[in-house]
Amino acid sequence: MPKKKVVITKKTDKPAEKKVAKEVKKTKRSKKDLITVTGMRDILPQDQRYWEKVRAVAKQISKDYGYDRIDTPILEYADLFTRGIGSQTDVVEKEMFAFTDQGGDDLALRPEGTASVVRAYIQHGMLNNTQPVKFFYMGPLFRHEKPQSGRYRQFFQFGFEAIGEDNPALDAQLILMGWNALNDLGIESVIQVNSIGCRDCREEYKKALVKYYKTKSKSLCESCKTRISKNPLRLLDCKEDSCKEIKKDAPQILDYLDNNCKDHFMKVIGYLDELDLPYVLSPFTVRGLDYYTRTIFEYWAVDDSEGKNALGGGGRYDSLVKILGGREETPACGLAMGVDRIVAKMREKNIEVAEERIDVFVAQLGDAAKKKAMVMYETLRKNGSFTVSQAFHKDSLKKQLEIANKMRVKFTVIIGQKEVGDGTIMLRDMQGGVQEVIDFNKIERELKKRLEKYREGAVIDLTQGEENNNKMSGNVSGGINENEEKNEEIEATERLDLE
Numbered sequence: 001m002p003k004k005k006v007v008i009t010k011k012t013d014k015p016a017e018k019k020v021a022k023e024v025k026k027t028k029r030s031k032k033d034l035i036t037v038t039g040m041r042d043i044l045p046q047d048q049r050y051w052e053k054v055r056a057v058a059k060q061i062s063k064d065y066g067y068d069r070i071d072t073p074i075l076e077y078a079d080l081f082t083r084g085i086g087s088q089t090d091v092v093e094k095e096m097f098a099f100t101d102q103g104g105d106d107l108a109l110r111p112e113g114t115a116s117v118v119r120a121y122i123q124h125g126m127l128n129n130t131q132p133v134k135f136f137y138m139g140p141l142f143r144h145e146k147p148q149s150g151r152y153r154q155f156f157q158f159g160f161e162a163i164g165e166d167n168p169a170l171d172a173q174l175i176l177m178g179w180n181a182l183n184d185l186g187i188e189s190v191i192q193v194n195s196i197g198c199r200d201c202r203e204e205y206k207k208a209l210v211k212y213y214k215t216k217s218k219s220l221c222e223s224c225k226t227r228i229s230k231n232p233l234r235l236l237d238c239k240e241d242s243c244k245e246i247k248k249d250a251p252q253i254l255d256y257l258d259n260n261c262k263d264h265f266m267k268v269i270g271y272l273d274e275l276d277l278p279y280v281l282s283p284f285t286v287r288g289l290d291y292y293t294r295t296i297f298e299y300w301a302v303d304d305s306e307g308k309n310a311l312g313g314g315g316r317y318d319s320l321v322k323i324l325g326g327r328e329e330t331p332a333c334g335l336a337m338g339v340d341r342i343v344a345k346m347r348e349k350n351i352e353v354a355e356e357r358i359d360v361f362v363a364q365l366g367d368a369a370k371k372k373a374m375v376m377y378e379t380l381r382k383n384g385s386f387t388v389s390q391a392f393h394k395d396s397l398k399k400q401l402e403i404a405n406k407m408r409v410k411f412t413v414i415i416g417q418k419e420v421g422d423g424t425i426m427l428r429d430m431q432g433g434v435q436e437v438i439d440f441n442k443i444e445r446e447l448k449k450r451l452e453k454y455r456e457g458a459v460i461d462l463t464q465g466e467e468n469n470n471k472m473s474g475n476v477s478g479g480i481n482e483n484e485e486k487n488e489e490i491e492a493t494e495r496l497d498l499e
């Protein structure tokens with residue numbers, strides 16, 4: 001009998017039956033119209049600042065420790081993952097989005113990042129570069145998991161991989177990098193660390209595990225009963241209470257490490273101590289993927305008492321390069337952080353992420369002014385020292401000022417008919433409500449100067465400026481503090497100008 005094929009190609013002998021099944025699904029969904037696929041979601045504009053913050057921190061960490069960005073395709077040949085992650089793992093066996101494409105290739109949406117990076121390392125001959133080669137990646141991953149809170153079928157990770165070096169300082173530094181990322185985002189975390197040894201010592205440990213669990217098999221859950229023969233390490237991950245109880249007395253991997261693996265692990269721990277990182281030894285942490293060797297670690301928020309979702313984790317994977325077709329044994333170590341979970345944690349803890357504020361809004365009144373403003377905008381947006389926005393699709397000055405207020409810009413520049421005529425522009429301080437008329441050609445310089453002062457925290461009194469033309473517009477007087485009043489005034493101006 002052929003082994004159960006891991007890749008879900010959905011080749012069926014009964015196309016008719018399949019068609020029926022599909023139609024049933026379709027009717028079920030049609031009521032809901034077009035919505036996101038189960039377990040997937042949109043990340044809306046108003047939430048982006050959290051994501052942007054996480055990306056910015058990840059990028060900064062990559063720079064601080066010399067990891068270079070790599071982007072690999074979302075779609076890969078499925079056997080990259082079956083070979084890399086292991087066909088007996090949940091990720092490959094149950095959760096991979098795998099299919100056969102029109103050309104007959106078995107493909108999969110990447111369920112994790114490491115295998116792809118290693119594939120790229122081999123494919124592009126980076127074994128010949130100075131080692132280690134250090135990569136940084138960021139992007140979506142896909143797993144067909146049971147939908148539950150905090151887990152998505154398209155989820156995002158950023159990660160770091162250092163390939164071609166076995167020095168334990170590298171393990172410790174990667175552990176530090178993940179912890180730093182969380183810390184920089186305001187999340188307090190504890191690191192769980194373990195070593196699962198090399199292939200050799202792990203074999204000894206597996207034997208001990210099997211021996212122990214066989215004596216307890218009557219009390220194990222159904223999944224664990226099959227795990228004894230299929231994937232004994234996974235016995236330690238079981239969430240069933242009865243299995244958790246049995247785990248307490250299970251043999252611990254640390255007692256089975258050979259001298260080299262023990263020495264490596266003690267050095268890693270020594271560096272963590274030196275760096276004063278908050279870690280705990282976690283003898284039963286094994287992580288779900290087959291490729292790990294020696295050091296493994298996970299990050300847990302200090303307030304995640306239920307131990308539901310690790311915020312990230314990683315480990316050493318000294319045999320993966322060879323498994324995926326590399327010429328020689330190539331040690332490597334990496335980590336990946338779950339961006340969705342990190343963002344959720346930031347929101348849960350009310351960690352504030354400042355909205356990016358626009359500095360200057362360009363408003364216009366009348367067609368000639370609109371044309372002039374559109375041209376000026378092209379100059380202003382390239383100035384490099386302040387940010388600009390506009391609403392040229394609006395004709396009403398009142399509406400434009402409402403938009404500017406909503407954006408909480410610091411300054412609005414206004415061009416009306418009068419200003420077009422005499423080559424001036426009105427500059428309005430949105431907080432103080434003070435307005436002044438200045439030379440159109442000096443606008444960029446004036447804005448720069450004022451924003452510099454603004455950023456220094458100085459009180460800006462536009463009426464006292466040395467070079468300022470203090471003549472107020474004939475229609476709009478300065479010194480009005482209430483926005484409503486300002487807008488009414490502007491509205492009056494608008495009517496006046498349009499007449």
Ligand SMILES: [Zn+2]
Pocket residue numbers: 197198199200201202257258260261
């Ligand atoms: Zn070993």
Ligand SMILES: [Zn+2]
Pocket residue numbers: 220221222223224238239240243
């Ligand atoms: Zn179990």
